[in-house]
Amino acid sequence: MPNSYRSTPDDIQGMPTGIPYIVGNEAAERFSFYGMKSILMVFLTTHVFMKTEFADTGENFTETQAEALATQWIHWFNVAVYILPFLGALAADWLFGKYRTILVLSVVYCAGHFVLAIDESVWGMACGLGLIAVGAGGIKPCVSAHVGDQFGASNQALLPKVFGWFYFSINVGATVSMLLTPIILRATVDEFGGAIAFGIPGVLMFVATLMFWVGRKHFIHVPPRREHFFSETFSKEGGRALTSLLPVFLLTSIFFSCFDQTASKWVSQAKKMDGEAWGITILPDQMQSLNPILVLCFIPLFTYGIYPLLHKVFGLTPLRKMGFGFFVTAGAFTCSALIEAELKSGNTLNILWQVCPYILITAAEIMISITALEFAYSQSPKSSKSLVMAVYLSCIALGNAVTAITNALITNEDGTSLLPGPDYYWFFTGLVLLAGVLFIGVAKIYWGKSFLEADLASETTT
DSSP: OOTTSBSSOOSOSSOOTTHHHHHHHHHHHHHHHHHHHHTHHHHIIIIIGGGOBOTTTOOBOOHHHHHHHHHHHHHHHHHHHHHTHHHHHHIIIIIIOHHHHHHHHHHHHHHHHHHHHHOOSHHHHHHHHHHHHHHHHHHHHHHHHHHHHTOOTTTGGGHHHHHHHHHHHHHHHHHHHHHHHHHHHHHHHHHHTTHHHHHHHHHHHHHHHHHHHHGGGGSBOOOOOTTTHHHHHTOHHHHHHHHHHHHHHHHHHHHHHHHGGGGTHHHHHHHTSBOEETTEEOOGGGGGGHHHHHHHHHHHHIIIIIHHHHHHHSOOOHHHHHHHHHHHHHHHHHHHHHHHHHHHTTOOOBGGGGHHHHHHHHHHHIIIIIHHHHHHHHTSOGGGHHHHHHHHHHHHHHHHHHHHHHHHHHBOTTSOBSSOTHHHHHHHHHHHHHHHHHHHHHHHHOOOOOOHHHHHHHHHHO
């Protein structure tokens, strides 16, 4: 590493100079990822798989067959995105350091967008999504840790404020891209295919990479822990923490099995609904933008309103928050099942009926996903936090694998389903209810402990 790069934070009380580059990078990267992902279901179904012929008959896929296959592809893509953080954390903490790991994998990320923009064949989509999974998954555990590296003892109090802006930039990037990219796809697909709609997120990822490279001299470059990586990461104390957290993580995977269907099955459902509202046309894949919008509204609502109110009734622990989330998720899928039942009976429903399940699934995300991140951080020793977070992310991958495998098992050769119409949503309603009941039992016997005070003590003595 060049000597011009600093490896320790400056003794300042203000904001580190590298932070604007990181926040800007994250906003552009999230725009690229969610913009690409928001149009995947529609594009794979209509413009890839419905134009693909069966090898044995030479006939094209029907829309039902294409939707079933697109659902599996999207969730296997999510599996890759959330399982590859293991390799990203390993590369950053053991071999190359966070900066080099993020920069190299960002270039791979850009290459994936480029492939999607120029090749909409089945193999082109597979290659492009594979490269994006390597890039997006690999940098996932590194970026937030890189933010923390920029702060020292003098300005550590600013860290929560920065993470607030960090999370805000993620959701703003996601919202804008989920609203714009579907419009761009409809406007350009007949003449240019997916080149423009996938190309614009690619340009944003290039901007994100360039911004990160420009900020290199402003960053603190913490060197990798080559000699002590394995002994520190895989400590006995970390092993005990992970053992206690694993049942919590495994049940949380069922929530993500449901939550990530907002990008697949919920889009398919929205395609069957009337998109006209207040004189404008709402596209099926635009409904996904409700999630980041609601997240920005719900975080202060839950933090300053709902949680304090519930805490007055009974002690509201992180595990209790997560437990509530499972039953709220069941409520979201109950709404989806009822909507699907109406559609199956031949009734026309406005697309705004999906607002109800989106409100519930986003509330569940606040209760489960955000709480689980904080809980995993507080319940693991400092030396094993990266490992614990990687395991948590792999359980998100497990949840998506459950969805992909379920869809593969219930899909007949002609594309029809063993769980047709509302039965599909009732199945996942029952699954998440079962997970919620099991979670109550796990919460009662949880034996982990908080490491926050120990971490604080170690920071003040170093």
